Amino acid sequence: MATDHSRLAGRFMISPAVLLLLGWMIVPLSMTIYFSFLNYNLLSPGMEEFIGLTNYEFFLTDPAFFDALGNTLLLVGGVLVITIIGGVGLALLLDQPMWGQGIVRILVIAPFFVMPTVSALVWKNMFMNPVNGLFAHAAKFMGLEPFDFLAHAPLFSIILIVAWQWLPFATLILLTALQSLDKEQLEAAKMDGARKFRRFYYIVLPHLARAITVVILIQTIFLLSVFAEILVTTNGGPGTASTNITYLVYLQSLLQFDVGSGSAGGIVAVVLANIVAFFLMRMIGKNLEA
Amino acid sequence: MGSINLENVSKSFGETRVIPPLNLDIEEGEFVVFVGPSGCGKSTLLRLIAGLEDVTTGTIHIDGADVTEVRPARRGLAMVFQSYALYPHMSVRKNIAFPLKMAGMDPGEIDQKVDRAASVLNLTDYLERRPGQLSGGQRQRVAIGRAIVRSPKAFLFDEPLSNLDAALRVNMRLEISELHKNLKTTMIYVTHDQIEAMTMADKIVVLQAGVIEQVGSPMELYRSPANLFVAGFIGSPKMNFIEGAEAAARNAKTIGVRPEHLRLSTDSGTWKGTIGVSEHLGSDTFFHVAAEGIGNLTVRAPGEVELSYGDTVFVTPEPDKVYAFDDKGQVVR
Ligand SMILES: Nc1ncnc2c1ncn2[C@@H]1O[C@H](COP(=O)(O)OP(=O)(O)OP(=O)(O)O)[C@@H](O)[C@H]1O
Numbered sequence: 169m170a171t172d173h174s175r176l177a178g179r180f181m182i183s184p185a186v187l188l189l190l191g192w193m194i195v196p197l198s199m200t201i202y203f204s205f206l207n208y209n210l211l212s213p214g215m216e217e218f219i220g221l222t223n224y225e226f227f228l229t230d231p232a233f234f235d236a237l238g239n240t241l242l243l244v245g246g247v248l249v250i251t252i253i254g255g256v257g258l259a260l261l262l263d264q265p266m267w268g269q270g271i272v273r274i275l276v277i278a279p280f281f282v283m284p285t286v287s288a289l290v291w292k293n294m295f296m297n298p299v300n301g302l303f304a305h306a307a308k309f310m311g312l313e314p315f316d317f318l319a320h321a322p323l324f325s326i327i328l329i330v331a332w333q334w335l336p337f338a339t340l341i342l343l344t345a346l347q348s349l350d351k352e353q354l355e356a357a358k359m360d361g362a363r364k365f366r367r368f369y370y371i372v373l374p375h376l377a378r379a380i381t382v383v384i385l386i387q388t389i390f391l392l393s394v395f396a397e398i399l400v401t402t403n404g405g406p407g408t409a410s411t412n413i414t415y416l417v418y419l420q421s422l423l424q425f426d427v428g429s430g431s432a433g434g435i436v437a438v439v440l441a442n443i444v445a446f447f448l449m450r451m452i453g454k455n456l457e458a
Numbered sequence: 459m460g461s462i463n464l465e466n467v468s469k470s471f472g473e474t475r476v477i478p479p480l481n482l483d484i485e486e487g488e489f490v491v492f493v494g495p496s497g498c499g500k501s502t503l504l505r506l507i508a509g510l511e512d513v514t515t516g517t518i519h520i521d522g523a524d525v526t527e528v529r530p531a532r533r534g535l536a537m538v539f540q541s542y543a544l545y546p547h548m549s550v551r552k553n554i555a556f557p558l559k560m561a562g563m564d565p566g567e568i569d570q571k572v573d574r575a576a577s578v579l580n581l582t583d584y585l586e587r588r589p590g591q592l593s594g595g596q597r598q599r600v601a602i603g604r605a606i607v608r609s610p611k612a613f614l615f616d617e618p619l620s621n622l623d624a625a626l627r628v629n630m631r632l633e634i635s636e637l638h639k640n641l642k643t644t645m646i647y648v649t650h651d652q653i654e655a656m657t658m659a660d661k662i663v664v665l666q667a668g669v670i671e672q673v674g675s676p677m678e679l680y681r682s683p684a685n686l687f688v689a690g691f692i693g694s695p696k697m698n699f700i701e702g703a704e705a706a707a708r709n710a711k712t713i714g715v716r717p718e719h720l721r722l723s724t725d726s727g728t729w730k731g732t733i734g735v736s737e738h739l740g741s742d743t744f745f746h747v748a749a750e751g752i753g754n755l756t757v758r759a760p761g762e763v764e765l766s767y768g769d770t771v772f773v774t775p776e777p778d779k780v781y782a783f784d785d786k787g788q789v790v791r
């Protein structure tokens with residue numbers, strides 16, 4: 169039980185850290201907001217002037233914006249579906265007693281250590297390449313026409329690559345959650361007449377709910393800003409088929425040296441991320457309560 | 459309904475044999491308690507009967523039908539686990555209803571049965587709570603509720619009271635005995651607490667290292683233990699064991715006398731000794747007496763006997779209450 173006095177002292181003690189953190193966030197954010205109202209192009213220095221919401225108007229009415237918005241949501245949603253379902257499946261497999269368990273577990277975690285640029289390049293050149301890729305060879309072996317993944321299904325290919333990177337994370341979190349399940353509960357369910365699938369549905373899945381929520385929240389944060397995988401594989405194309413918001417901001421600002429419009433895009437992205445977070449917390453946040 | 463027969467049942471985990479082949483018959487409606495020290499295989503034996511472990515050899519019959527290969531749910535037994543194993547994300551009502559739901563019973567009937575079980579177990583006010591919001595005793599009752607709604611052929615309890623405090627344990631002990639009197643269903647109850655065994659059982663099975671040392675009613679085990687182990691395990695405080703000359707004089711390796719069968723006197727008796735620590739329980743007092751040439755003895759005396767540390771006393775065993783054991787630990791009659 170903290171007394172009022174010690175609570176006050178506690179607040180006082182943590183205030184430097186809070187202030188530092190606040191400054192850390194506030195300064196870049198307010199600078200971005202400030203830039204977003206300027207006509208600020210690096211190619212014409214010294215010409216900055218206040219132009220109100222024009223940057224926002226420009227960004228939001230860009231026909232690429234709605235494509236990018238849709239792609240972002242598809243990318244996040246697609247990767248989440250694959251990693252959660254795949255993660256639960258892998259976690260269930262890895263939880264079985266088997267020979268070489270330790271090594272298998274390390275192998276499963278391995279993709280997480282590969283940096284996004286590298287893994288995207290590996291996928292692009294070694295798997296999905298329509299001439300030399302493994303998938304093309306496999307297709308030819310079976311007498312099929314090789315499929316040019318990145319040209320014909322660019323967004324799907326990127327979802328696949330990103331999902332491959334995040335699968336280990338999901339698996340690991342879900343595996344630890346699975347291992348904390350009281351075995352007696354499963355035995356009780358067995359005695360109560362629940363077969364394998366029903367034990368999974370009624371006992372295991374509810375037990376995993378919290379871990380799944382954590383995986384969804386953490387992954388969403390990172391998946392909203394997927395960038396490297398797009399840059400090294402499709403460059404957002406063909407057209408805007410694989411451009412997400414992050415990539416659009418990059419196209420708008422860095423490629424055109426337009427800091428003002430890029431900042432406006434950045435702020436739009438922040439707002440969108442918060443909307444997504446709001447709906448996520450509404451839908452699954454209750455799982456986090458004790 | 460509810461007789462269980464084990465024939466040559468044994469269990470090994472890999473190389474280690476936990477239970478050597480054993481035979482055991484449990485009659486319909488009996489309250490059977492498995493007791494033994496920690497790690498002796500009580501839980502394993504119970505789980506074999508439940509079907510949660512496969513037997514290595516032997517057969518198990520329930521009501522005459524061979525169930526050795528039958529999966530747990532089909533054996534018609536219900537189990538109450540030491541950790542209760544309630545489903546934490548379900549309300550008490552859903553917990554109790556779970557086995558019925560799995561059996562595909564219709565919701566109306568389920569509700570009726572759950573309500574009936576809840577009123578028997580005083581859980582009616584808690585039906586909408588989660589297990590996490592209940593006390594230990596209430597959780598215990600939910601676990602029992604989940605077992606009784608199925609109307610099983612037999613109940614299996616694995617140390618159900620070991621997580622409760624002493625006072626609650628006494629209460630729940632009574633409640634479970636009461637339940638047995640009402641339902642008249644076979645119950646198998648595992649404990650390492652010999653007091654629980656003595657107070658609840660119709661029949662006690664004493665286990666040591668997977669071997670059944672003796673089977674009998676509580677008083678049979680108390681009056682005529684088959685060997686040193688049972689003699690030492692049943693009864694509280696523990697029986698006094700005396701070796702050496704005194705035992706040899708009775709043609710035994712060891713003789714045993716229970717604390718309650720020793721008489722204390724300040725002026726004359728068989729063995730002379732000095733009072734050590736005394737434990738006053740109010741109704742009784744246990745004296746630890748260092749007897750010359752005999753060793754340490756625990757003596758039970760009425761509460762009003764007043765002796766203090768270092769007093770010289772004489773201890774006399776009641777002649778027909780002295781047990782003699784041979785060098786294999788078996789009782790000699
Ligand atoms: N899955 C297993 N694999 C290997 N050995 C096991 C396994 N389960 C139990 N054992 C061993 O079997 C023996 C009996 O275990 P069991 O759990 O039946 O003891 P217990 O009598 O219930 O003890 P306690 O009173 O402590 O619960 C122990 O020596 C234990 O180490």
Ligand SMILES: [Mg+2]
Nearest residue numbers: 500501502617
């Ligand atoms: Mg046990």
